[in-house]
Amino acid sequence: MQHAWIAGKAAPLESAIAEAAKLFGASRYPLIAGLGTDVAGARAAIALAQRTGAVIDHMNADALLRDLDVMRSSGVMLTTPGETRVRADTLLLVGPRLADGAELLQRLLGKAEQSQRNAGVGRRIFWLCPEGDLARLASAGATIEAIGKDPGDLPGLLAALRARLAGRPTGKARVSSRKLDQVSKDLKTARFGVAIWSAAALDTLTIEMVCGLVNDLNATTRFCTLPFTPGDNAMGVLQTCGWTTGFPMRTAFGRGFAEHDPWLFNSRRLVESCETDCVLWISAYRPVAPEWREPPTIALTGHGAAFRQPPRIQIEVGCPGLDHFAVQHLASTGALTAVEATQPSETISVADVITRIASALPGNGERPC
Amino acid sequence: MLTRITGGRVIDPANNRDGVGDVWMRDGRIVDAPQGARAAATYDAAGKIVMAGAIDIHSHIAGWNVNTARLLLPEYHSAAAVRPTTTPLSQVGWTAHETGRLYAAMGFTTVVEPAVSPQHALHAHLELADIPIIDKATLVILGNDDYLLGLLRAKESGLAVQDYVAWTLEMSRSLGIKVVNAGGAAAFKENIRAFSFDDVVPSYGVSSRAIVKALQHAVNALGVPHPLHVHCNNLGLAGNAETALTTIAAAEGLPLHLAHLQFYGYGKEGERDFSSAAPALAEAVNAAKSVTIDVGQVMFGQTVTISSDVLRQFNARNQARPGKWLILDGDANGVGVVPYNYRRNDFYNAVQWAIGLELFLLIEDPWRVFFTTDHPNGAPFTTYPEIFALLMSRDLRSQWLAQLPPAALAVTTLSSIAREYSLTEIATMTRAAPAKLLGLADRGHLNAGAIADVAVYENNIDRAKMFRAAALVFKDGELVVRDGSVTNYRWGRALTVRPERDRAIDRRMRTFYEDRYGLSEEFLKVPEHALGRPEPFTVVPCAP
Numbered sequence: 001m002q003h004a005w006i007a008g009k010a011a012p013l014e015s016a017i018a019e020a021a022k023l024f025g026a027s028r029y030p031l032i033a034g035l036g037t038d039v040a041g042a043r044a045a046i047a048l049a050q051r052t053g054a055v056i057d058h059m060n061a062d063a064l065l066r067d068l069d070v071m072r073s074s075g076v077m078l079t080t081p082g083e084t085r086v087r088a089d090t091l092l093l094v095g096p097r098l099a100d101g102a103e104l105l106q107r108l109l110g111k112a113e114q115s116q117r118n119a120g121v122g123r124r125i126f127w128l129c130p131e132g133d134l135a136r137l138a139s140a141g142a143t144i145e146a147i148g149k150d151p152g153d154l155p156g157l158l159a160a161l162r163a164r165l166a167g168r169p170t171g172k173a174r175v176s177s178r179k180l181d182q183v184s185k186d187l188k189t190a191r192f193g194v195a196i197w198s199a200a201a202l203d204t205l206t207i208e209m210v211c212g213l214v215n216d217l218n219a220t221t222r223f224c225t226l227p228f229t230p231g232d233n234a235m236g237v238l239q240t241c242g243w244t245t246g247f248p249m250r251t252a253f254g255r256g257f258a259e260h261d262p263w264l265f266n267s268r269r270l271v272e273s274c275e276t277d278c279v280l281w282i283s284a285y286r287p288v289a290p291e292w293r294e295p296p297t298i299a300l301t302g303h304g305a306a307f308r309q310p311p312r313i314q315i316e317v318g319c320p321g322l323d324h325f326a327v328q329h330l331a332s333t334g335a336l337t338a339v340e341a342t343q344p345s346e347t348i349s350v351a352d353v354i355t356r357i358a359s360a361l362p363g364n365g366e367r368p369c
Numbered sequence: 370m371l372t373r374i375t376g377g378r379v380i381d382p383a384n385n386r387d388g389v390g391d392v393w394m395r396d397g398r399i400v401d402a403p404q405g406a407r408a409a410a411t412y413d414a415a416g417k418i419v420m421a422g423a424i425d426i427h428s429h430i431a432g433w434n435v436n437t438a439r440l441l442l443p444e445y446h447s448a449a450a451v452r453p454t455t456t457p458l459s460q461v462g463w464t465a466h467e468t469g470r471l472y473a474a475m476g477f478t479t480v481v482e483p484a485v486s487p488q489h490a491l492h493a494h495l496e497l498a499d500i501p502i503i504d505k506a507t508l509v510i511l512g513n514d515d516y517l518l519g520l521l522r523a524k525e526s527g528l529a530v531q532d533y534v535a536w537t538l539e540m541s542r543s544l545g546i547k548v549v550n551a552g553g554a555a556a557f558k559e560n561i562r563a564f565s566f567d568d569v570v571p572s573y574g575v576s577s578r579a580i581v582k583a584l585q586h587a588v589n590a591l592g593v594p595h596p597l598h599v600h601c602n603n604l605g606l607a608g609n610a611e612t613a614l615t616t617i618a619a620a621e622g623l624p625l626h627l628a629h630l631q632f633y634g635y636g637k638e639g640e641r642d643f644s645s646a647a648p649a650l651a652e653a654v655n656a657a658k659s660v661t662i663d664v665g666q667v668m669f670g671q672t673v674t675i676s677s678d679v680l681r682q683f684n685a686r687n688q689a690r691p692g693k694w695l696i697l698d699g700d701a702n703g704v705g706v707v708p709y710n711y712r713r714n715d716f717y718n719a720v721q722w723a724i725g726l727e728l729f730l731l732i733e734d735p736w737r738v739f740f741t742t743d744h745p746n747g748a749p750f751t752t753y754p755e756i757f758a759l760l761m762s763r764d765l766r767s768q769w770l771a772q773l774p775p776a777a778l779a780v781t782t783l784s785s786i787a788r789e790y791s792l793t794e795i796a797t798m799t800r801a802a803p804a805k806l807l808g809l810a811d812r813g814h815l816n817a818g819a820i821a822d823v824a825v826y827e828n829n830i831d832r833a834k835m836f837r838a839a840a841l842v843f844k845d846g847e848l849v850v851r852d853g854s855v856t857n858y859r860w861g862r863a864l865t866v867r868p869e870r871d872r873a874i875d876r877r878m879r880t881f882y883e884d885r886y887g888l889s890e891e892f893l894k895v896p897e898h899a900l901g902r903p904e905p906f907t908v909v910p911c912a913p
Binding site: 039040043068071072073074075076077078079080082083085086087107191192218221222224238239240242243244245246247248258260325327330332333334335336337338 | 431433435436437439440441442463464465466488491492495496499515557558560683686689692693694695696697698699700703885886887888892894895896898899901
């Protein structure tokens with residue numbers, strides 16, 4: 001059963017698509033936001049943006065771009081969920097919000113068989129400033145040593161740890177110098193350590209400090225990072241943006257070529273400053289509305305999305321991997337992965353809606369690619 | 370539809386053809402001149418050069434590694450948009466779409482992405498599916514993976530290795546197997562910082578040599594046309610020519626391909642303990658008839674190095690220009706992305722540039738030396754036209770040499786080499802030989818039955834200009850480029866092999882992935898319907 005609405009009233013899908021094409025085509029500054037969709041949906045959305053000169057952004061770009069900004073301004077040592085699971089003898093969890101990725105964390109913690117060299121060696125787990133997360137994960141059965149509590153102390157704690165690793169003195173930290181020395185010694189004696197954080201909880205300077213700490217540790221041992229990535233296929237959309245535009249999200253096509261600017265093309269800013277006059281909002285994994293007050297012009301969302309005021313056009317779309325086959329980034333594989341539909345339905349996919357909007361645009365066919 | 374390209378000088382070394390004549394095409398294939406038939410379309414190539422479409426055997430154009438480099442270096446793409454000719458990387462066309470456009474404009478119709486990890490095979494194919502016009506293929510990487518190393522540790526049979534190789538090729542839909550610093554990435558995870566051909570991977574007790582030999586034999590026994598594609602140990606280090614010589618000797622008469630040999634052409638002579646060892650390497654290649662190599666030519670300018678040799682990239686990270694990098698310890702090989710700027714006035718970079726050209730010119734058989742820059746590691750593929758020009762003109766090389774640091778010239782033999790490539794040798798190296806090396810009987814030549822991939826060039830004395838913008842390019846018989854501009858976007862296919870295997874391996878792999886990673890091995894699959902293109906794959910036959 002297909003559901004589409006025009007100005008809050010049920011309408012045939014065809015009419016909703018035609019009306020969406022009319023609105024998007026007439027826009028002087030179109031924005032595609034949310035972008036919670038699979039790779040096919042992202043590809044279609046980016047192609048539409050290229051044709052119409054729109055901006056593309058993702059609802060979780062803030063967190064994702066924090067990790068990315070550290071990478072593209074310094075150095076990062078990464079590893080995979082698989083290697084963390086089988087090889088890591090030391091985990092350094094950093095800051096709160098890791099329980100959001102509880103399933104992944106369980107997977108990483110739950111591995112019995114480690115590489116031969118690590119066989120028989122217990123895994124040590126440290127958690128810097130876990131806030132309330134620790135209790136939520138204690139049930140996992142792993143022994144976790146918490147260091148510090150308040151996430152506000154994290155930058156100072158990381159700096160002190162780095163200093164102690166380098167044999168330099170530290171000022172007063174919230175943690176005793178004996179404890180600091182013990183932890184830095186434990187990190188140094190790790191055979192293969194992995195630092196884990198969620199960018200949703202850390203700022204870029206803190207992330208850079210963790211990456212610097214890990215780089216320092218590699219002077220004598222092996223240590224990597226495994227940042228938890230935000231949901232709604234943010235990483236899959238980032239990758240798709242990469243090969244199709246050369247850039248991450250927060251990229252615009254208004255001047256006839258791709259331009260990336262994390263501030264200028266931030267969807268929230270574009271809406272609140274009224275620079276955009278037409279928002280296509282996509283949230284296929286969860287029926288969520290944008291965080292800003294104004295309703296989107298066109299909304300493609302999962303079943304049950306509630307808006308303060310109805311969008312001009314609303315079309316219910318299938319959930320990738322549930323209603324229809326999808327390629328998406330999975331935290332468990334750390335890669336773009338093909339996922340067959342677990343509850344196949346006739347609900348239309350984001351890719352199909354956008355492709356149909358694109359072919360209904362006025363002046364269709366004028367631009368060959 | 371019958372199409373005729375008339376009056377051009379047809380250079381088709383696979384068929385010993387070099388003379389003025391016609392090329393006929395029908396329904397996407399080359400055909401013999403039909404008796405009494407009229408072409409529906411005729412293209413005048415009088416005074417022009419007609420060759421088969423070119424084939425690039427080793428160019429990093431797609432996949433997680435390449436995409437990470439894009440995300441690491443947004444500033445170059447930004448420069449691209451505004452100033453298309455001023456920064457070298459900007460000319461790469463940093464997207465899948467631009468990659469197809471720029472390759473096609475140069476007359477290239479098939480390109481191989483040579484470094485795909487099985488975990489990212491789907492990602493690589495998604496990107497390849499978005500590269501227009503050309504056909505493409507991947508090489509999948511083995512040799513640092515726990516399963517293979519475990520087989521070798523357990524001294525399992527060659528058949529067990531073969532089944533695993535065949536299974537991996539099918540899952541990842543690849544055309545061949547590559548090994549990158551065999552065992553080096555696995556050793557690095559155990560905190561080993563230097564790794565040579567006879568060093569042993571801790572925990573497995575297996576040497577790099579044993580890994581290379583096992584894979585070489587498996588690929589050969591399976592009848593996979595492309596020989597094992599080897600990225601040797603010790604890339605980039607002074608004195609590493611020894612490693613390459615040892616690896617060449619280890620071929621032992623069986624086919625073996627050594628990638629980007631320039632990066633192993635380093636001796637330890639001279640005041641700075643860094644010199645060209647190209648003459649010795651070329652001599653060894655000339656003598657080892659079962660060995661093929663590609664060059665990995667360096668050209669000056671900004672680029673980015675993208676390599677699954679994670680150990681090498683880790684050790685090179687502090688030389689990043691600009692100073693940022695990414696190192697990934699992957700499920701098997703991993704990757705390192707390190708930006709680099711090769712500078713004309715830098716002694717080491719100038720020597721590297723000269724070594725590449727020495728290898729091109731000192732290896733005698735154009736059927737065994739392949740044209741690459743290891744894009745983008747030595748230089749972006751957009752520098753190919755300049756390199757063709759350098760190979761074809763000693764005068765041009767002299768002009769370049771005059772601008773290099775004299776100390777660099779002193780440790781290479783390049784200025785003494787008189788050889789100039791002929792157009793026939795260029796056609797052999799970029800068309801006929803790559804098709805043979807990859808087992809693509811349907812391309813690289815202009816005989817009846819071949820896919821109608823044809824490039825027509827102005828016979829310009831300025832060879833760089835000639836090769837930068839083909840006058841006409843046909844892909845599968847369709848005109849896709851005219852005067853260096855794409856006129857028609859279409860979608861090519863990915864070429865794969867599917868050697869036979871004992872299906873018992875499928876169950877073993879399921880158990881392995883579930884035990885080790887807690888995952889179904891199905892996550893490695895590349896379903897055809899995931900790619901969003903009709904018929905995205907073509908299977909290339911293996912030898913019986």
